[in-house]
Amino acid sequence: MKYLIKGGRVIDPASGKDGILDILIEDGLIAGMGKGIKKPGGAEVYDASGLVVMPGFIDMHCHLREPGFEYKETIATGCAAAVKGGITSLMCMANTSPVNDNASVTSYIIERACEAGLAKVYPVGCVTKGMKGKSLSEMGELADAGCIAVSDDGRPVPSGEIMRRAIEYAATFGLLVIDHAEELTIAAGGVMHEGYVSTMLGLDGIPAAAACSEVARNIALVREFGGRIHIAHVSTAMVVDLVRQAKADGLQVTAETCPHFFTLDHEAVVGYNTNAKVKPPLSSAEDVQGVIEGLADGTIDVIATDHAPHHADEKNVEFDLAAFGISGLETAFALTMGLVNSGRLSLLQAVSKWTDVPAAIAGIPGGCLKKGEAADILVADLEAQWTVDPETFLSMGKNSPFAGVKVQGQVAATFVDGRLVYTREKGIVGD
Amino acid sequence: MIGSSHHLLGLDTTSSEDITRILDTAEGMKEISTRKIKKVPTLRGKTVVNLFFEPSTRTRTSFEIAAKRLSADAVNFTASASSTSKGETLLDTARNLDSMAPDVVVMRHKYSGAPEILARNLQCSVVNAGDGAHQHPTQGLLDLYTVREKKGHLDGLKVAIVGDITHSRVARSDVCGFAAMGSEVFVSGPPTMIPIGIERLGARVAGSLEEALDGADAIIMLRIQLERRSGPLIPTLREYARFFGLNRERLSLAKPDALVMHPGPINRGVEISSDIADGPDSVILDQVENGVAVRMAVLYLLAGGSDEVSD
Numbered sequence: 001m002k003y004l005i006k007g008g009r010v011i012d013p014a015s016g017k018d019g020i021l022d023i024l025i026e027d028g029l030i031a032g033m034g035k036g037i038k039k040p041g042g043a044e045v046y047d048a049s050g051l052v053v054m055p056g057f058i059d060m061h062c063h064l065r066e067p068g069f070e071y072k073e074t075i076a077t078g079c080a081a082a083v084k085g086g087i088t089s090l091m092c093m094a095n096t097s098p099v100n101d102n103a104s105v106t107s108y109i110i111e112r113a114c115e116a117g118l119a120k121v122y123p124v125g126c127v128t129k130g131m132k133g134k135s136l137s138e139m140g141e142l143a144d145a146g147c148i149a150v151s152d153d154g155r156p157v158p159s160g161e162i163m164r165r166a167i168e169y170a171a172t173f174g175l176l177v178i179d180h181a182e183e184l185t186i187a188a189g190g191v192m193h194e195g196y197v198s199t200m201l202g203l204d205g206i207p208a209a210a211a212c213s214e215v216a217r218n219i220a221l222v223r224e225f226g227g228r229i230h231i232a233h234v235s236t237a238m239v240v241d242l243v244r245q246a247k248a249d250g251l252q253v254t255a256e257t258c259p260h261f262f263t264l265d266h267e268a269v270v271g272y273n274t275n276a277k278v279k280p281p282l283s284s285a286e287d288v289q290g291v292i293e294g295l296a297d298g299t300i301d302v303i304a305t306d307h308a309p310h311h312a313d314e315k316n317v318e319f320d321l322a323a324f325g326i327s328g329l330e331t332a333f334a335l336t337m338g339l340v341n342s343g344r345l346s347l348l349q350a351v352s353k354w355t356d357v358p359a360a361i362a363g364i365p366g367g368c369l370k371k372g373e374a375a376d377i378l379v380a381d382l383e384a385q386w387t388v389d390p391e392t393f394l395s396m397g398k399n400s401p402f403a404g405v406k407v408q409g410q411v412a413a414t415f416v417d418g419r420l421v422y423t424r425e426k427g428i429v430g431d
Numbered sequence: 432m433i434g435s436s437h438h439l440l441g442l443d444t445t446s447s448e449d450i451t452r453i454l455d456t457a458e459g460m461k462e463i464s465t466r467k468i469k470k471v472p473t474l475r476g477k478t479v480v481n482l483f484f485e486p487s488t489r490t491r492t493s494f495e496i497a498a499k500r501l502s503a504d505a506v507n508f509t510a511s512a513s514s515t516s517k518g519e520t521l522l523d524t525a526r527n528l529d530s531m532a533p534d535v536v537v538m539r540h541k542y543s544g545a546p547e548i549l550a551r552n553l554q555c556s557v558v559n560a561g562d563g564a565h566q567h568p569t570q571g572l573l574d575l576y577t578v579r580e581k582k583g584h585l586d587g588l589k590v591a592i593v594g595d596i597t598h599s600r601v602a603r604s605d606v607c608g609f610a611a612m613g614s615e616v617f618v619s620g621p622p623t624m625i626p627i628g629i630e631r632l633g634a635r636v637a638g639s640l641e642e643a644l645d646g647a648d649a650i651i652m653l654r655i656q657l658e659r660r661s662g663p664l665i666p667t668l669r670e671y672a673r674f675f676g677l678n679r680e681r682l683s684l685a686k687p688d689a690l691v692m693h694p695g696p697i698n699r700g701v702e703i704s705s706d707i708a709d710g711p712d713s714v715i716l717d718q719v720e721n722g723v724a725v726r727m728a729v730l731y732l733l734a735g736g737s738d739e740v741s742d
Contacts, residue, residue, distance in 0.1 A: 196628025200443065202543035202565030202600060205627070272544030316522055318542035320563070 002026050003418065004039050008048025008379060012055060013352035014368035023053060025375040028418035032371060046420070048379055051412050052347075055367050056088025056376035057354040060256055061153070061178070061232055061304035062329065064090075064121070067108060068097025073309040073396045075109065079118035081307070081329040081395035083422040086411040088376035089120040089359075089366050094131065095154040101126035101137040103145035110146050118421050118428070120376070122364055124178065127152045127166045133159055136169055143173035148362055151178035153232060154279075156214055158184060163218060167227040176362060178230045181214040181239070182280065191320055193266040193281040201272065203319060206281050212238040219246045219253055228252030230361060233306050235261045235280040237290025244299040254361050255294070256302035259335035260326055260401065262291050268401050274315045274322035276401040278308070292344050295353065301361060303353045305332045309397020327397030331388055333380065335402070337409030340382075347382075375418035384410035394428070433732050438550045438557045441566030442607040443632065450611060454576050456728035457721070463500055464723055474503035477534040477734045481507045482524075482549075483560070484540045489695060489719070490560050490570075494537045497726035503534070503734065521545060525552045534734045538562075543600075556733040564598045564660075569729060570694055571604030573722040575612060577714055578649050580721070581690055586613030591643040591685075592634070593675065594653025594702055595624040598660040601694045605651055606634040619643035620653075620675060623664035640675055647685040651692045652677050652702045668701050677703045682712065690714045 003025040010021040010033065022037040023030060039045055059082065065073040075092075082090050092109065094100035100109065106123050113121035125142035127150045129135050139150060150170055156179075157163045163179075170177045187210040192198050194205020215231055219242060222229050231243060234257045246253040260278060265285045268276035276282055294300040308325025315322050336354065339345045345353075359367030366376045385408045390398035414422040420429050433439055434449040442450070463471055479498040481491050491507065498505035508528075519527075521540075525548070528536060535556045538546050543563030550557040561567040579585050590609045596602045596618045609616045610633025618629060619637040629636065637643035644650060655661055655671055665671045677691065691703070691712045699705045707713060 194627060196631045199597075199626040199628045200603075200632060202563050202603060272547055313520070316548075317520055318540070318548065319544045320542045 001418065002040060002043035003046055003415070003420065004037060004043045005046045005048050005053055005377065005379065008051045008053035010053045010369060011347060011351055012369040013348050014356040015370065016348070017369070018348060023369065023377070025415065025418040028375055030369060030371055030373050030375045033369065046379070046413065050381070052380045052382055054351050054378050054380065055355040055369050056378045056414060056416065057086045057333070058358040058362070058364070058367055059087045059090040059305050059307070059329070059332070060302055060358045060362055062090050062092055062307035063095065063309065063325070064092040065309060066096065066112060067105065072311050075112040075121065076116040077394060077396050078307070078309070078329070079113060079116045079121065080428050081393060082119040083414040083416065083428070084394050084411065085329040086333045086378035086380065086414055087119055087329060088378070088414060088416045089122065089364060091122045091124050091149060091362060093124050093151060093153040094126045099126050099131045100124070100147070101129055101131065101142070103141045106142060106145035106147050118416060120416065122148045122362065124149045124151050124153070126150060127157055127177065128162060131155060133157055133162060136162065136166060139170055139173050139175055143175055147175065148364060149176035149178050151180060151232065153178060153180040156180050156182045156184060160217055160221070164221045164225055167221055167229060168225055171227050174363065176228070176230050178232050179215070179218050180232050181211045181218065183210045183214045186210040186213060191277065192269050193283045195266055195284055197266040197269055201269065208236045208238055208283060208287070211236060211280050212242065215239050215242050219251065222246070222251050222253060223249070228254070231255040233258050233261070233280055234291060234294065234300055236283050236287045240290045240294035240299055244294065247299060254301045255299065256304045257291050257295065257300050258304060258306045259328060259332050262288060262295065262339060263335050264401060272319040273401060274317070274319055275326070275399045275403070277319065277322050277324055278326050279324040292339065295339065296344055301353065302358045303332070303336055304358070305329055307395070309395050310399050312398060315399050325399065326401060327390065327393060327395050327399045329395055330393050331400060331402050331407070333411050334386070334407035334409045337382060338407065341408055375415050377415040378411060379413040381410045381412045382408070384408065386410055433729070437733060439568050439729055439733065440546050440550060440557065440559045442568045442571045442604045442611065443566060445568065445611070447611045450572065450575065450608060453572055453725065453728050453732065454579060456732060457576055457724040460727035460731070461721065461724035463727070464720070469500050470502060471500070472502045473731060474498070474501040474735050477503040478532070479503045479505045479535045479537060479730060479734070480528060480533045481505060482528065482536050482538045483507070483509045485561070487539055487561070490539065493719070493722045494560060494726050497723050497730055500723070501727055501730060503730065521548055522552060525549050529553045529555065535730055558729060558733065561600050563600065565600050565603065567600040567604050569722070569726050570601050571608040572729070573718055573725040574605055574651060574692060575608050576721045576725050577692065577718050578690060581714060582648060585609065588614045588648040589617065589646055590614045590649045590651065591617045591619060591637070591647040592651045592653065593619045593640065593643060593677065595655060595661045595664065596620055596629060597624050597626040597664070599653050602653060603632060606632045610634065617643040621665055624661070640681065641684055644681055644684040647689050649690040649692060650677065650685060654694065654696065654698060655702050668698070672701050676701060677707055679704070679706065682707060692718055695719065
């Protein structure tokens, strides 16, 4: 199928392009970009006038739950939610059941993703066998099977020695180590950020020091032994400061944050709102500002969803018993545009944190609009205003703290490998 | 109704007007308990369910007596006897209960916020009888009642709350309640037991136990429960008693007519010495007595209402 995406404002952070251009798609690739491209025979025209055309988003951090937790989400439903959110490539975390610590699980995930045929799925393997934190997983085998990174996400790697060895060993296979930073003895079983809200609600707090001390340890390991590390879901100003210093010192440390961390603070938990229960927890207003500053000055490289779908039964319980996590694929785009609309990030900056930068950090293709590259494209309506209604999510996880919130910015269409897979009018578009 | 709500979930969400109304109502209720026949027909035909997910003798008994003195049918539903041990969710328990059409559910639960879940899902009124470290509003109300009864007013009084504030629902209700009524509330204890941001609820954090007690009109000592959450916060009960327990010498810092209070059960020789617990300044048993009156008032306001008094 040939497409001509016509008349849109094209934004490509990799090349710095920002202008009204047409994009021609042939055989799944970008065949041309320019002004006034003539419609070739057999091509379908997508009229993008008034819309913004950008590279498809890359989500470095999401949970697809399959295998093992298909009642929360499947690879197919997660990928449908992804393309609805403008995400054309995603990295899925290893805390499935069984965990992704061997080639057969990796292969299963890739196969299921191919069957779904929507977003491109890059599995993340475990750092440690069984995600138990005791010994290194067979990272060579995981890399061979298609993993591009390792992480015990959902759990930290408690042993400093194992973490050191993981960073050293993963480099052999070009695997990125992604750090879920949480010092468990400081977190001490807390269920939300420790602050005046946890005091008011009588809930056990997770001190900000829990994430900070673990990040400090891991940066110290990189400082002494080299290698690189990517800090997942940065949520506090203290961690932003640590990463900023590490970068200033020339260390290979990168970081991501999530839309909820620059949009909500711990006040969102008031009323025991279990949809605002997430790990790391929503922090103070000062932390939100710290995260936004980190995004603006480049300390935080990437925005990722940490999409963590759960069944309603796991959230409709006492706050202490509720599962941690936010279903984020379908709100990420609009919440990111919130930073643009409030003037905190330029559009180019915001798009870059979802495209060329994560592609470079993870070492995966995509993230740019260039002749000869795969046509993974997001077409967005930056003016569209809408109200978040989790019941309309394609994800099985309706656990969003943004229910009822008015947002601006909407994905109008998503192309993956030159196929139009989603439009806001028709939803998921079959072959 | 209490204010615009047909629940009592916490004193953080109860206005000073509503607190005054409850305390005023409790005055009339207290008289009933002094009669030969301690029963009025006010809540005849109403059903009060005591839904206790945590062991409690005193609070449950107090609510049960309060309900019975108003002629309501009181039913006790304790966690060990309930289906929750079979893995039923709180929501399912709530829905099942609702189908039996109670008028008031009195709930105690180990997790903060559990009564809110009930209140959102039940048609009937919900009274929080203590949830996690969140609130214990009827304890707060009976403390307010006791001080108001003895001192004649609450505004301008200095109230000291001493102990594990971090894990105390009683402390949170007392702080909110006394602050709402214009008292000056000081909290004190080892720094490990003072939660961050308690000032937002209306308390001042005393720099020392002595500062908290200095010139106090009422002193509320909290029970130290090493077997529960307080364990990691202090080295030993012995050391706690020595540095934070209320003894004769420390009590002399307070006003001569200061009230000594405790939500019970007391650890003699730990947070409070026996001579003080049993001494002339102690109003600990008055608190228990007033607890029945306050709970009668709460049940009456939620389940009855003034228009039904004459039935």
